Amino acid sequence: MEAATMAWTAAAVGMALVYWFVWVMGAAEVKGKRAVDLKMGSITNDKVKDKYTQYWSFFRRPKETATTEASAEKVPAFVDTFYNLVTDIYEWGWGQSFHFSPSLPGRSHREATRVHEERVADLLQAKPGHRLLDVGCGVGGPMRAIAAHSGSNVVGITINEYQVNRARAHNRKAGLDSRCEVVCGNFLSMPFSDASFDGAYSIEATCHAPRLQDVYGEVFRVLKPGGLYVSYEWVTTSLYRADNPEHVEAIHGIERGDALPGLRRQDEIASIAKEVGFEVLKELDLALPPALPWWTRLKMGRIAYWRNSLVVRVLTMLRIAPKGVCEVHEMLYETAQHLTRGGETGIFTPMHMVLLRKPVESK
Ligand SMILES: C=C(CC[C@@H](C)[C@H]1CC[C@H]2C3=CC[C@H]4[C@H](C)[C@@H](O)CC[C@]4(C)[C@H]3CC[C@]12C)C(C)C
Numbered sequence: 001m002e003a004a005t006m007a008w009t010a011a012a013v014g015m016a017l018v019y020w021f022v023w024v025m026g027a028a029e030v031k032g033k034r035a036v037d038l039k040m041g042s043i044t045n046d047k048v049k050d051k052y053t054q055y056w057s058f059f060r061r062p063k064e065t066a067t068t069e070a071s072a073e074k075v076p077a078f079v080d081t082f083y084n085l086v087t088d089i090y091e092w093g094w095g096q097s098f099h100f101s102p103s104l105p106g107r108s109h110r111e112a113t114r115v116h117e118e119r120v121a122d123l124l125q126a127k128p129g130h131r132l133l134d135v136g137c138g139v140g141g142p143m144r145a146i147a148a149h150s151g152s153n154v155v156g157i158t159i160n161e162y163q164v165n166r167a168r169a170h171n172r173k174a175g176l177d178s179r180c181e182v183v184c185g186n187f188l189s190m191p192f193s194d195a196s197f198d199g200a201y202s203i204e205a206t207c208h209a210p211r212l213q214d215v216y217g218e219v220f221r222v223l224k225p226g227g228l229y230v231s232y233e234w235v236t237t238s239l240y241r242a243d244n245p246e247h248v249e250a251i252h253g254i255e256r257g258d259a260l261p262g263l264r265r266q267d268e269i270a271s272i273a274k275e276v277g278f279e280v281l282k283e284l285d286l287a288l289p290p291a292l293p294w295w296t297r298l299k300m301g302r303i304a305y306w307r308n309s310l311v312v313r314v315l316t317m318l319r320i321a322p323k324g325v326c327e328v329h330e331m332l333y334e335t336a337q338h339l340t341r342g343g344e345t346g347i348f349t350p351m352h353m354v355l356l357r358k359p360v361e362s363k
């Protein structure tokens with residue numbers, strides 16, 4: 001073969017490979033969020049690295065962030081930074097629902113996710129005409145599933161403005177914008193009137209609150225008397241041993257890489273709910289057998305992680321993605337290992353479910 005023909009063939013193969021990696025393989029779970037569209041929320045490209053460094057130095061010692069009042073106050077702002085850094089990567093590599101779900105035999109991740117979300121609507125006995133609150137709504141995957149399944153209207157709140165815009169765009173695209181509304185705000189002090197919701201839920205979101213009492217207290221305030229609240233909580237289980245260095249390493253890794261001001265223990269949740277006035281109707285770790293492991297999705301993704309890190313490296317080199325994306329991606333990769341360890345050892349669950357009721361006779 002002539003040298004020129006060989007060079008053209010190599011160039012064509014190279015371009016085809018780049019196309020395959022970035023557009024075909026890179027467009028992971030959700031159509032519409034491709035690797036080439038990765039942004040770092042509302043952070044401008046030149047600030048990504050600095051913001052990541054600030055985030056990392058704040059959450060490096062998670063327990064300390066919750067124990068002093070001054071640093072606990074800073075948590076929502078750092079959580080906002082975290083979601084600026086990770087929202088697009090989550091959407092690209094996971095989908096529009098930012099949570100785990102038990103695996104379902106013979107069903108896709110997407111279906112397992114939907115089933116886990118519809119369970120919330122069923123527990124709430126949600127109906128057409130009900131007004132539900134989604135506490136920490138992300139880009140609204142659960143909100144759309146719950147509104148579609150139950151016929152209810154849903155109002156979501158998130159601290160991150162970039163997520164508000166993503167969620168509103170997805171709601172419009174799904175034709176659900178007349179029943180799904182999204183508000184930017186802090187769930188520790190919500191911009192809603194007392195007794196204005198028929199029901200409320202939070203899916204893997206309240207773990208970001210330094211004090212669970214504060215967010216549960218707010219949900220209690222905005223619920224109508226008799227209203228139900230379902231929460232899927234991230235907690236350590238009774239198998240966790242604080243004197244086991246492997247356990248401590250996994251739990252710290254989960255906290256650092258997920259913007260958590262210290263995980264709570266499973267047995268603390270119901271008593272905190274009672275402390276703010278709720279009745280506890282049900283409490284169950286949805287990860288327990290017969291449920292199948294939620295962490296297999298993370299483990300099965302090894303090749304995808306390798307491909308994704310190559311994609312972000314190439315896109316950063318080409319200056320399509322901002323500097324700092326590789327560091328954020330690497331942090332998420334490590335977090336996935338800690339989460340898997342937490343799941344395999346049984347010391348951690350992301351789906352400790354509580355079903356609570358605001359007593360009928362309360363104000
Ligand atoms: C509830 C929270 C988020 C839970 C999960 C949705 C996310 C936790 C860890 C995330 C991920 C880890 C590895 C990433 C991978 C390296 C990348 O290539 C593609 C995206 C990941 C799979 C990413 C996806 C979302 C998570 C599973 C917390 C924050 C309270």
Ligand SMILES: C[S@@+](CC[C@H](N)C(=O)[O-])C[C@H]1O[C@@H](n2cnc3c(N)ncnc32)[C@H](O)[C@@H]1O
Nearest residue numbers: 097098099136137138158159186187203205208
């Ligand atoms: C892991 S995501 C889960 C999102 C959604 N529940 C889902 O399952 O797709 C956590 C969400 O909680 C929100 N959040 C965290 N702290 C918050 C706060 N103080 N006020 C409002 N939202 C907050 C984040 O912005 C994010 O949307």
